[in-house]
Amino acid sequence: MTKTHDNAPAVLAxxxxxxxxxxxxxxxxxxxxDLEVVRGEVFGVLGxxxxxxxxxxxxLATLLPMDGGSATIFGVDVAEHPHVxxxxxxxxxxxxxxxxxxxxxxxxxxxxxxxxxxAKRARATGDDLxxxxxxxxxxxxxxxxxxxxxxxxxxxxxxxxxxPPLIFLDEPTTxxxxxxxxxxxxxxxxxxxxxxxxxxTTQYLDEADQLADRIAVIDRGHxxxxxxxxxxxxxxxxxxxxxxxxDPAQTAQAVDVVRRVVGSDDGEPxxxxxxxxxxxxxxxxxxxxxxxxxxxxxxxxxTSATVQKPTLDEVxxxxxxxxTEDQSDQNQMEAVR
Amino acid sequence: xxxLSSTVxxxxxxxxxxxxxxxxxxxxxxxxxxxxxxxxxxATKKMRRNPEQFFDVTIQPLLFTAMFAYIFGGAxxxxxxDYLPIIIPGILAQTALTACMATxxxxxxxxxxxxxxxxxxxxIARIAPxxxxxxxxxxxxxxxxxxxxxxxxxxxxxxxxxxxxVFAGWLLTIVAGWSLxxxxxxxxxxxxSAQAVQGISMMIMFPLTFLSNAFVPADTLPGxxxxxxxxxxxxxxxxxxxxxxxxxxxxxxxxxALIGCAVVVAVFLPxxxxxxxxxx
Numbered sequence: 001m002t003k004t005h006d007n008a009p010a011v012l013a014x015x016x017x018x019x020x021x022x023x024x025x026x027x028x029x030x031x032x033x034d035l036e037v038v039r040g041e042v043f044g045v046l047g048x049x050x051x052x053x054x055x056x057x058x059x060l061a062t063l064l065p066m067d068g069g070s071a072t073i074f075g076v077d078v079a080e081h082p083h084v085x086x087x088x089x090x091x092x093x094x095x096x097x098x099x100x101x102x103x104x105x106x107x108x109x110x111x112x113x114x115x116x117x118x119a120k121r122a123r124a125t126g127d128d129l130x131x132x133x134x135x136x137x138x139x140x141x142x143x144x145x146x147x148x149x150x151x152x153x154x155x156x157x158x159x160x161x162x163x164p165p166l167i168f169l170d171e172p173t174t175x176x177x178x179x180x181x182x183x184x185x186x187x188x189x190x191x192x193x194x195x196x197x198x199x200x201t202t203q204y205l206d207e208a209d210q211l212a213d214r215i216a217v218i219d220r221g222h223x224x225x226x227x228x229x230x231x232x233x234x235x236x237x238x239x240x241x242x243x244x245x246x247d248p249a250q251t252a253q254a255v256d257v258v259r260r261v262v263g264s265d266d267g268e269p270x271x272x273x274x275x276x277x278x279x280x281x282x283x284x285x286x287x288x289x290x291x292x293x294x295x296x297x298x299x300x301x302x303t304s305a306t307v308q309k310p311t312l313d314e315v316x317x318x319x320x321x322x323x324t325e326d327q328s329d330q331n332q333m334e335a336v337r
Numbered sequence: 338x339x340x341l342s343s344t345v346x347x348x349x350x351x352x353x354x355x356x357x358x359x360x361x362x363x364x365x366x367x368x369x370x371x372x373x374x375x376x377x378x379x380a381t382k383k384m385r386r387n388p389e390q391f392f393d394v395t396i397q398p399l400l401f402t403a404m405f406a407y408i409f410g411g412a413x414x415x416x417x418x419d420y421l422p423i424i425i426p427g428i429l430a431q432t433a434l435t436a437c438m439a440t441x442x443x444x445x446x447x448x449x450x451x452x453x454x455x456x457x458x459x460x461i462a463r464i465a466p467x468x469x470x471x472x473x474x475x476x477x478x479x480x481x482x483x484x485x486x487x488x489x490x491x492x493x494x495x496x497x498x499x500x501x502x503v504f505a506g507w508l509l510t511i512v513a514g515w516s517l518x519x520x521x522x523x524x525x526x527x528x529x530s531a532q533a534v535q536g537i538s539m540m541i542m543f544p545l546t547f548l549s550n551a552f553v554p555a556d557t558l559p560g561x562x563x564x565x566x567x568x569x570x571x572x573x574x575x576x577x578x579x580x581x582x583x584x585x586x587x588x589x590x591x592x593x594a595l596i597g598c599a600v601v602v603a604v605f606l607p608x609x610x611x612x613x614x615x616x617x
Contacts, residue, residue, distance in 0.1 A: 062458070089458070091458040093454055101379075102379065110375060114456075114465070
């Protein structure tokens with residue numbers, strides 16, 4: 001049986017559904033998500049813990065059966081030909097999925113052998129990858145002695161042995177310190193330069209911004225937005241001025257000043273739960289000064305002012321009208337699974 | 338099921354950046370074999386680094402052989418020397434069962450680790466992660482059987498079957514251990530935790546070994562118990578090993594023991610692979 005798909009995208013998923021639990025407590029972890037990842041791009045899936053990102057990736061990687069919908073990888077049906085899909089996709093999980101009992105070198109050798117390389121080539125490929133990922137000194141250490149960043153790098157290296165055309169990265173930098181995070185980003189960029197298609201999930205807006213060509217925002221099993229990083233950020237402004245007023249009773253006056261000074265093209269000022277707190281979306285961080293001058297002219301006193309890049313929380317607030325913390329019930333669901 | 342029906346050279350076409358590629362729809366028999374060997378390599382590395390995995394197959398044969406022979410010898414056979422031909426094959430079967438119980442527990446522990454997610458995501462035969470440890474565990478069964486026989490000989494056991502008989506009995510013990518291990522492998526794939534595997538395995542192992550003719554002659558038991566003891570596959574293995582060790586004879590019991598082992602593998606191997614591929 002041979003099928004040809006001339007312009008098949010790297011990933012094409014329609015109406016993906018995954019439910020967990022049974023009887024009265026069924027949770028739809030993924031609830032009808034459509035996704036198209038074009039060949040050669042980096043596609044970011046952004047969402048808080050428990051939004052269904054990992055579950056979606058696991059279904060696409062044949063690690064979980066789908067409860068609804070269908071998906072193809074480079075034109076190959078995921079449910080129908082899992083073995084073929086596994087040859088096309090490299091999966092790097094949220095938690096380093098390398099063998100704790102083996103050294104770095106032995107891990108790469110094992111995966112090379114499993115992927116059909118002979119002993120000599122498996123060893124050579126392993127050595128190459130250790131050098132490429134800056135792990136040559138640690139190659140003979142057992143994984144239990146590896147740092148978190150080294151594990152992630154080895155994990156990614158292991159996904160590259162077979163040179164798969166598509167790589168799934170599930171939260172590649174969650175829990176890493178900023179320096180290691182930067183190294184990981186460089187490694188991913190290098191991968192993309194070599195023509196690999198990447199589907200990555202992340203909880204961090206800046207990570208999606210740094211790496212992805214296009215982003216889908218996932219919330220409670222649904223896709224709530226999709227676009228380029230710029231389009232997404234445009235919905236929340238490129239930075240946020242966080243104000244705290246001395247006298248909370250002046251909040252309404254202050255909001256008027258803000259509207260007059262920066263307009264509301266980049267989003268409405270948002271009142272925070274703290275008394276006298278206002279978050280102002282700004283088109284440009286330099287406009288913060290204008291707001292502060294405006295407040296000063298009206299003699300509205302503040303206790304603090306900080307300019308911040310928009311966070312995932314703010315994107316969420318803007319897109320869904322609720323914060324990421326509302327999802328704790330779904331977090332529990334994912335932990336139980 | 339992609340179990341062993343892999344002689345088909347069916348391919349599926351994928352269109353990647355590199356162009357159109359035809360990929361095999363299933364792992365071939367040769368691939369399955371080399372992948373299982375790679376997993377066995379992993380298991381032996383693991384064993385070497387966790388020597389405590391060998392406690393059950395080294396200390397237990399020494400301890401149980403000496404203990405049971407001195408405690409029960411006089412009561413059951415009149416003397417320790419007369420009891421050894423009965424107890425040694427019994428201990429062989431018992432240690433083989435304990436050793437393969439550990440197979441299931443370790444598999445369960447292993448499956449909870451992240452690396453099994455990777456194994457599942459790789460284009461490898463679904464049986465390889467299960468078959469690998471099973472192959473490596475042959476060392477454990479071999480160690481257990483060798484040490485039991487040597488302890489017996491040190492205590493004065495002189496097997497009547499000669500070298501060939503002893504070798505055949507040794508081999509049958511390993512085959513039985515390997516075959517019965519698939520029961521515990523299956524338990525490993527269905528149970529929720531390693532502790533659960535341990536608990537269920539104990540409940541299976543104790544009746545199987547003690548309600549058999551491993552330690553006492555079956556005709557000393559009450560009728561209803563004797564009936565169970567006679568159909569217990571462990572009894573067949575014990576009797577077969579006795580025939581080989583003590584008389585050097587290939588009796589019908591050897592045949593029954595082998596058929597029993599084959600049936601266990603034929604039932605539990607496919608069940609294990611199925612349950613493993615559907616899980617997680």
